[in-house]
Amino acid sequence: MSSTGTPSHAPHPLYAVAGFFRLTVDQYHEMIRNNTLTTDDRVELLDGYLVNKMPQNTPHASCTQRLTHHLIRSVPTGWVIRIQLPVTLANSEPEPDGAVIRGTDATFDHRHPNETDFGIVIEVADSSLALDRGPKAQIYARAGIPEYWIVNIPDRQIEVYTNPEVSANPLAYTTRTDYRIGDAVPLVLAGATVATLAVADLIP
DSSP states (O other): OEEESSOOOOOOGGGTOTTOOOOOHHHHHHHHHTTSSOTTSOEEEETTEEEEOOOOOHHHHHHHHHHHHHHHHHOOTTEEEESSOOOOOSSOBOOOSEEEEESOGGGGSSSOOOGGGEEEEEEEESTTHHHIIIIIHHHHHHTTOSEEEEEETTTTEEEEEEEEETTSSSOEEEEEEEEEBTBEEEEEETTEEEEEEEHHHHOO
């Protein structure tokens, strides 16, 4: 396990292209309601842009399945697990690979979770590592989500980002701790450690 200070985030090409039309979350929802966007369109709204979702290779799928299994066994009553489902933030509606959310299944019968519901947001990263460390980390930090995990398949580690600094430029989590094969990553909800998960159980 290792810790670092403020992570550095290089600008992502997503923000370097002039002439893109940016959508609000309400406009995005309207496109879904009127079937301009359907489940066949594998996109998510990131900082106002429609971004193609990465296809899942076998390691990504395996990590997601492992996360689902171990989180369901570890999360206490009063929290729910969401896997690859939307969350509604100010200018974005990402679909993270995992999220630990305060509430029950019935809490989200009529709305998506928002930043006030969060315990942890999780992305599984293989080819998407630059996106997950850059724009997605900034989006989650801006929302004040207290903890962000990247399950980093190429480097076989789980990167845990904490202490979001919403006034930083660029937006960032101020603390990153890496948990490697042989380590156990604590599952912290509302400031309390409720379980520990072996990294080797989550990364094949």
